[in-house]
Structures are given as C-alpha cells and as structure tokens.
Amino acid sequence: MDKWKRIEEELQTLRRQHLYRETKVIESAQRSHVRYQGRDMLMLASNSYLDFCYEGRIKEAAAQALAEYGTGSGGSRLTTGTTILHTQLEETLARFKGREAAVVFNTGFAANGGILPALCRAGDVIYSDELNHASIIDGCRQSRAETVVYRHNDMADLERKIRERPGRQGLIVSDGVFSMDGDMADLPGLVELADAYGLLSMIDEAHATGVVGATGRGCEEHFHMEGRTDILMGTLSKAIGAEGGYACGSHILAQYLKNRARSYIFSTSLSPVTMAAAKRALELIEEEPWRVGRLQENIRWFCGQLRERGIETDSETAIIPIRIGAEEKALKVSGMLMERGFFIPAIRYPTVKKGEAMLRAALMATHTKEELSSAAAAIAETVAAAGLEG
Numbered sequence: 001m002d003k004w005k006r007i008e009e010e011l012q013t014l015r016r017q018h019l020y021r022e023t024k025v026i027e028s029a030q031r032s033h034v035r036y037q038g039r040d041m042l043m044l045a046s047n048s049y050l051d052f053c054y055e056g057r058i059k060e061a062a063a064q065a066l067a068e069y070g071t072g073s074g075g076s077r078l079t080t081g082t083t084i085l086h087t088q089l090e091e092t093l094a095r096f097k098g099r100e101a102a103v104v105f106n107t108g109f110a111a112n113g114g115i116l117p118a119l120c121r122a123g124d125v126i127y128s129d130e131l132n133h134a135s136i137i138d139g140c141r142q143s144r145a146e147t148v149v150y151r152h153n154d155m156a157d158l159e160r161k162i163r164e165r166p167g168r169q170g171l172i173v174s175d176g177v178f179s180m181d182g183d184m185a186d187l188p189g190l191v192e193l194a195d196a197y198g199l200l201s202m203i204d205e206a207h208a209t210g211v212v213g214a215t216g217r218g219c220e221e222h223f224h225m226e227g228r229t230d231i232l233m234g235t236l237s238k239a240i241g242a243e244g245g246y247a248c249g250s251h252i253l254a255q256y257l258k259n260r261a262r263s264y265i266f267s268t269s270l271s272p273v274t275m276a277a278a279k280r281a282l283e284l285i286e287e288e289p290w291r292v293g294r295l296q297e298n299i300r301w302f303c304g305q306l307r308e309r310g311i312e313t314d315s316e317t318a319i320i321p322i323r324i325g326a327e328e329k330a331l332k333v334s335g336m337l338m339e340r341g342f343f344i345p346a347i348r349y350p351t352v353k354k355g356e357a358m359l360r361a362a363l364m365a366t367h368t369k370e371e372l373s374s375a376a377a378a379i380a381e382t383v384a385a386a387g388l389e390g
C-alpha cells in the first residue's frame with residue numbers, strides 16, 4: 001500500500017481545480033514597494049496597513065528591547081515568559097481600547113483558539129457569522145459548544161436562531177471587519193441582541209484596529225459605541241506591524257483567560273522584541289493620528305478611482321474586494337497584474353466560496369494617490385482583457 005497515494009491525488013486535484021497554493025517569496029521589507037523575483041512591485045496586498053513593519057521609531061524600540069532582553073522569552077506566560085515589556089504592552093492595549101485589561105496571545109489565531117473554548121463549553125451556544133475567519137471557526141469547534149452559523153450580517157436571522165434556543169448560555173462572535181470582503185459587522189445590532197438575550201458579545205478587530213474609527217481605535221469607535229462589546233479580540237500582526245493576538249475587556253475576563261485559555265497557558269510567549277515593537281506602534285497611532293487619516297483618505301480615493309473605471313466596489317476599510325468569479329480567471333488577472341508590477345494575489349476557495357474568487361486589494365497609509373490611480377487603471381484594463389480572452 002502506498003502511504004502517500006491519497007495525499008498525492010489530493011494535490012493533483014487541487015492543481016486541476018486551480019486551487020493549488022504556493023508561497024510567494026518577498027526579497028525585501030514589507031512596505032508599499034517590495035522586491036519580488038528581482039523586480040520592484042507596488043504592494044497592494046499587505047495587512048501592514050499603516051506601513052509599520054519598517055517604521056524607524058518602531059524598529060528603534062525593537063532594537064533597544066533586543067539589546068536589553070535578547071531574542072526569546074524563555075517560557076510560557078505563567079512560568080517565566082512574562083517580562084515587564086509584556087505587561088507594558090497589555091496596559092497600553094487596554095488603554096488604547098478603553099478597557100480595564102488586555103491579555104496578549106501569541107497570534108490572533110491562537111487568541112481565538114484560546115478565548116472561545118475558555119468562555120464556552122458543551123451545552124452552550126456560539127452564534128457565529130457565516131463569513132467569520134477560520135480561527136473563529138476553529139475556536140468554536142474546539143469549545144464543543146453548539147455552533148450556530150447565522151447569515152452574513154443578518155440580524156433578523158441571528159435573532160430567529162437565538163429565539164429557537166431560549167435560555168441557553170452563550171456568545172455571539174463576528175469579525176469586526178470581514179477579512180476577505182472588507183465590510184463591517186453590524187456591531188450595534190449584534191450588541192443589542194447580545195444584551196437583550198443575556199449573551200456575551202465578541203468581535204475580532206484584526207482588520208479594524210489602526211484602520212477604522214476616527215483615531216483608529218476600531219469598530220466601537222466607528223459606531224460611537226465605546227465600551228459596549230464584552231470581548232474585543234484582535235491581532236498585532238496587521239496595522240500594528242508586529243505579531244501577536246489579544247483580548248481586551250474587564251479584569252474578570254483577563255483573569256479568567258489567564259487561568260483557562262489553553263493557547264495562553266501552554267505556549268512559549270512572544271519575544272520581548274515583539275512586545276516593544278507593538279507597544280511603540282500603538283503609541284504612534286495615538287501620537288500621529290494623521291496616519292490613520294491618510295489611510296482612510298486612500299481608501300476613499302482608490303474606491304473612487306476603481307468606480308470611475310467601471311469596477312463596482314466600495315469599502316470603508318483597507319480591504320477592497322474586486323470580484324472576479326472563476327478561479328482560473330482570477331489567477332490569470334492576478335498574474336497579468338503581477339507582470340505589470342502590481343502585487344495583488346487572487347483569493348480562492350477555501351478562503352472564499354467556490355466560484356467566488358476575487359482580487360483582494362489592501363491599502364497602506366503610505367501609498368500615494370498616483371500609485372493608487374495607476375493601480376486602479378491597471379486593474380480595470382486587466383479585468384477587461386481577461387474577460388475578452390474568456
């Protein structure tokens with residue numbers, strides 16, 4: 001019996017269906033321009049929305065932490081892996097999000113995988129938006145609670161499903177900014193239902209922090225409902241330009257997660273270097289609000305430029321979907337844009353539904369208007385050309 005037969009066949013199937021994936025190796029820092037295969041490319045796909053991965057003062061803070069603390073944390077958070085830089089970051093995060101406390105996890109993925117099973121268990125119900133991120137889906141599965149998926153942002157469907165399960169303990173969870181479509185959760189509707197039915201409310205601010213709200217504080221600031229969500233989860237790996245995940249909320253939430261979230265307890269903590277970088281990034285968002293302002297201006301400008309050229313799209317966030325449909329066509333359009341120096345990969349199943357492939361443009365505060373106009377023109381031309389070729 002060939003042990004690898006099934007696996008090889010599956011890889012073949014993925015190739016045949018244009019769903020096979022490979023890494024793209026970047027040969028420079030993650031900035032608005034990157035070097036890829038020896039060429040300069042305009043980066044239109046990075047989650048480093050504020051261009052913080054290579055920011056001078058953040059690098060300085062990281063370098064200082066490296067000199068003082070070295071490279072590793074040496075233990076898990078509850079053993080030897082909590083340095084003063086870890087607690088300083090948590091204090092900064094809690095202040096930034098207007099909450100009593102914050103708990104830092106190793107990644108956003110680990111945060112969702114820790115928070116949901118800690119808070120919910122067999123017999124509980126988790127109501128989860130159908131377009132939630134994979135880390136939420138996995139967190140729901142790990143919790144062993146009944147997971148009830150409601151239609152995307154459909155509060156009537158959500159309420160119907162809650163009413164079908166009267167008196168059950170549980171939680172409603174949603175991406176704050178949806179990671180592929182770039183639209184925002186109906187946070188006012190979600191929190192109202194959670195409060196009305198005695199459920200916990202949780203949003204994932206991975207793509208909201210540093211992007212939405214007048215000063216980049218995320219979804220609650222955007223909707224003017226500060227302090228209303230029970231659990232604000234997020235990541236330090238996107239606009240913050242570092243890595244790590246977090247939960248912000250009450251002291252009770254923080255104490256509970258530190259005692260019950262397995263991905264917090266049983267994993268070596270992040271390096272002090274990362275903590276120092278993330279803290280400095282949060283401070284910079286506060287000290288220099290023009291960065292968030294410029295990102296938001298770029299979003300409006302780019303959507304306008306696309307619409308002028310016949311590409312129907314709109315977004316209030318740094319994620320701008322350009323819908324293509326067939327996987328093969330999306331790959332072709334992305335390839336043609338790459339040839340022309342624009343780095344915009346195709347997003348395909350299983351990240352989005354089959355037959356709903358798209359280009360996912362992601363903007364940075366440091367893109368210039370000229371760069372965004374030329375990208376919009378290239379996208380419109382390429383989509384039209386790929387359509388003509390069938």
Ligand SMILES: Cc1ncc(COP(=O)(O)O)c(C=O)c1O
Nearest residue numbers: 107108109133135179206235237
């Ligand atoms: C909505 C959402 N939540 C969580 C994550 C996971 O965060 P991290 O990359 O820090 O693991 C991501 C993306 O990676 C995401 O898009």
